[in-house]
Amino acid sequence: MAIRTILHYPDKRLRDPGLPVTDFGPDFQKLVEDMAETMYAAPGVGLAATQIGEAKRLFIIDVATGDDEPSDLRVFVNPEILERTGDVRWEEGCLSFPGVHEEIDRAERVKVRAQDREGKPFELEADGLLAVAIQHENDHLDGKLMVDHLGLIKRRLVHRQMIKHAAE
Ligand code: NI
DSSP states (O other): OOOOOOOOTTOGGGGSOOBOOOOOSHHHHHHHHHHHHHHHHTTOSEEEGGGGTOOBSEEEEOOOOSTTSOOOOEEEEEEEEEEEESOEEEEEOOTTSTTOOEEEEEOSEEEEEEEOTTSOEEEEEEEHHHHHHHHHHHHHHTTOOGGGGSOHHHHHHHHHHHHHHHHO
16 A cells, blocks of 8 residues: 555646546555555545546545544445435535635535445435535546635635645
8 A cells, every 4th residue: 555645736637537437456456545545644534536646436435533433434436426405514625725624515415326446336325524525525526626616705715825835
């Protein structure tokens, strides 16, 4: 396993959409392991392959954030959000936006279809942090970032903050 470099906004590669995963072989398994190690080291609750420069439709989430909670790694490959219901405003962060926390409007609940790391299809209904994380990470696979959900003024402030961060 290896910790990979997480791309920071405004790296243009974050805008590259992920391509469907068709090969679940050893290279892919290694990528999933690397992503898990990278996410836990950061630490973060979610990481998309596009955030480490791998243009693949793959993200991982672990919302077991308590110190004494066992880890609960979930792997989503070729995900598709089938249903979004309700509204919730959630303060989000992103490993590609260090130091940035912004409230973003999301659906309260989602139903998602995806494949696991072995390629086996599954469906999942989620709410709370897991639902928000699924929407956030799924956005990454389309090259969409948290900043795209903000109004113009906030977006400019975050942009400036990130340019400043990159220069430090
Ligand atoms: Ni993110």
